[in-house]
Amino acid sequence: DAGVIQSPRHEVTEMGQEVTLRCKPISGHNSLFWYRQTMMRGLELLIYFNNNVPIDDSGMPEDRFSAKMPNASFSTLKIQPSEPRDSAVYFCASSLARGTYSYNEQFFGPGTRLTVL
């Protein structure tokens, strides 16, 4: 298995531009998570999906951020318009959630390092 795949690995863009980050979870996993990591705030959960349905998006900073999961093998995180304070490393993770109390080890992708100038 290739693990969680994210693209691009690095993105440099100018303020005001649209940014789209992509994630392919591990095949068979039913939960997908988007995180943002910065030195100041650490690792923050932005949104998570279960069976392609957004369950909790309370971590999405503002309306400029949106996420979709059109099928079990693909998700996007979009920032429009981007701002310099969005600069961070964005991680996608997936897991197999089973039952009421599940062993929900999460598998992380390599991350996308976003720089907004």
Next chain:
Amino acid sequence: SQQGEEDPQALSIQEGENATMNCSYKTSINNLQWYRQNSGRGLVHLILIRSNEREKHSGRLRVTLDTSKKSSSLLITASRAADTASYFCATDGPGAGSYQLTFGKGTKLSVIP
């Protein structure tokens, strides 16, 4: 807000020594996990301990959990230079079907050869 808080924030030891990192959390949990992050990489799961367990071992790792104190510790024995990384605790729960993890800010471990 962060559920888990690791302590210390940074730790520097000589190769061969043991490294101990602590994690405290605020609310009741189902499970507590430890992850490692090498520089420039994603997080990698190390070990999970359930709320009804007190201690767990995996190779050179030993994790303890004290739910009465809402704290956990990760011990890495006989450290190696390759153990240099940041270590995060992550908690889930409370409640059934709680698939979200809340991560602390991590302990940065440096193992000097």
